Amino acid sequence: MAVFSKDLGVDLGTMYTRIAAGDNVVLEEPTVVAIAVDEQKIVSVGEEAQTMYGRVPESIEVARPMQNGVIADYEITEKLLEYLIRKVSGASRFIRPKVMITVPFGVTSVESRAVHEAILQAGTREAYLVQQPLAAALGMDLPIGTPSGNMVLCLGAGTTQAAVLAMYGVVAAESLRAGGIHLDEAIVSHVRKKYGLIIGPATAEQVKLNLGTAIRQEEEKSIEIQAQDQVSGLPKPLNLTNDDVLEALTEPLMSFVETARKVLEKTPPELVSDIIDRGVAICGGGAALPGIDRLMTKELGVPAYLVDNPMTCIAEGAAIALDPNVYPKIKRNLPLV
Ligand SMILES: Nc1ncnc2c1ncn2[C@@H]1O[C@H](COP(=O)(O)OP(=O)(O)OP(=O)(O)O)[C@@H](O)[C@H]1O
Numbered sequence: 001m002a003v004f005s006k007d008l009g010v011d012l013g014t015m016y017t018r019i020a021a022g023d024n025v026v027l028e029e030p031t032v033v034a035i036a037v038d039e040q041k042i043v044s045v046g047e048e049a050q051t052m053y054g055r056v057p058e059s060i061e062v063a064r065p066m067q068n069g070v071i072a073d074y075e076i077t078e079k080l081l082e083y084l085i086r087k088v089s090g091a092s093r094f095i096r097p098k099v100m101i102t103v104p105f106g107v108t109s110v111e112s113r114a115v116h117e118a119i120l121q122a123g124t125r126e127a128y129l130v131q132q133p134l135a136a137a138l139g140m141d142l143p144i145g146t147p148s149g150n151m152v153l154c155l156g157a158g159t160t161q162a163a164v165l166a167m168y169g170v171v172a173a174e175s176l177r178a179g180g181i182h183l184d185e186a187i188v189s190h191v192r193k194k195y196g197l198i199i200g201p202a203t204a205e206q207v208k209l210n211l212g213t214a215i216r217q218e219e220e221k222s223i224e225i226q227a228q229d230q231v232s233g234l235p236k237p238l239n240l241t242n243d244d245v246l247e248a249l250t251e252p253l254m255s256f257v258e259t260a261r262k263v264l265e266k267t268p269p270e271l272v273s274d275i276i277d278r279g280v281a282i283c284g285g286g287a288a289l290p291g292i293d294r295l296m297t298k299e300l301g302v303p304a305y306l307v308d309n310p311m312t313c314i315a316e317g318a319a320i321a322l323d324p325n326v327y328p329k330i331k332r333n334l335p336l337v
């Protein structure tokens with residue numbers, strides 16, 4: 001769909017990039033690019049590039065240019081953004097949208113400048129940055145324009161961010177450079193240590209999506225996967241249970257809990273009492289892990305709940321931040337570049 005002359009909110013994520021116009025997400029693609037190595041030309045972007053992963057000759061490189069929420073490969077990120085912006089703006093090169101793009105809380109000025117530069121080079125007219133937890137809160141419609149405490153927890157693929165927001169700004173926040181991808185890695189290393197078998201990260205993610213939970217479940221579930229013997233290299237089937245997976249996930253999940261706990265510890269008491277009343281809003285792909293709200297509620301001692309739009313609220317909030325009624329109030333709290 002082509003969106004003419006609309007302002008855009010861009011959530012440039014480690015695994016997915018989402019673009020919102022008005023307050024709706026109009027594009028969602030994996031943050032993946034396939035490139036012809038010799039000409040350095042794009043072969044495909046997003047969903048299609050993702051399917052090529054591990055299945056193409058050496059003349060094509062399939063790259064994930066974002067790591068832990070920041071740009072790992074500038075050239076490729078810029079090409080990806082250019083392609084996606086053009087896709088939502090229509091074919092014309094003359095339509096140059098105004099954009100609000102997100103960065104994780106706590107990135108360095110060098111990292112945020114790279115994002116700003118890349119989005120401008122991608123064919124936008126004007127570009128501003130917003131921290132992801134602030135955008136998330138706007139996209140969830142939390143009353144962050146008031147002097148009361150609102151807390152969000154964003155569980156991304158490469159980042160985990162917790163923040164308390166009031167008066168359109170961040171009062172206290174923490175950012176961890178680990179997320180859903182690290183849950184997958186924990187499954188890979190658990191299978192290696194416990195069974196002496198090797199599985200790839202994509203299989204580990206599928207295991208997480210099928211059997212992953214944040215708290216122990218009554219019902220035992222299991223699946224059979226194809227692994228590879230560490231010694232002989234031969235394929236070997238492996239039966240994994242939900243208890244197995246929980247054992248693997250416990251340690252990284254506790255590091256996510258710790259990130260949220262640190263924020264509560266440094267939040268002024270008046271705001272903590274608001275948060276106890278209103279709860280902690282959980283968003284990001286990790287919000288879909290069964291029981292994550294109950295784990296957070298139990299470990300933090302503050303009610304935690306899932307929002308209606310966990311995957312899209314950050315992009316939607318970025319677009320809302322450009323709204324003429326919101327932008328003047330929020331602008332003093334946006335990162336400068
Ligand atoms: N049902 C589920 N259970 C557990 N994890 C899930 C589920 N669905 C998606 N995820 C995970 O959510 C993550 C993707 O979330 P999201 O789209 O918020 O990340 P991102 O925005 O690309 O990353 P970041 O914000 O850290 O840069 C992946 O790690 C994915 O495995």
Ligand SMILES: [Mg+2]
Pocket residue numbers: 011012013014156157284314
């Ligand atoms: Mg994200």
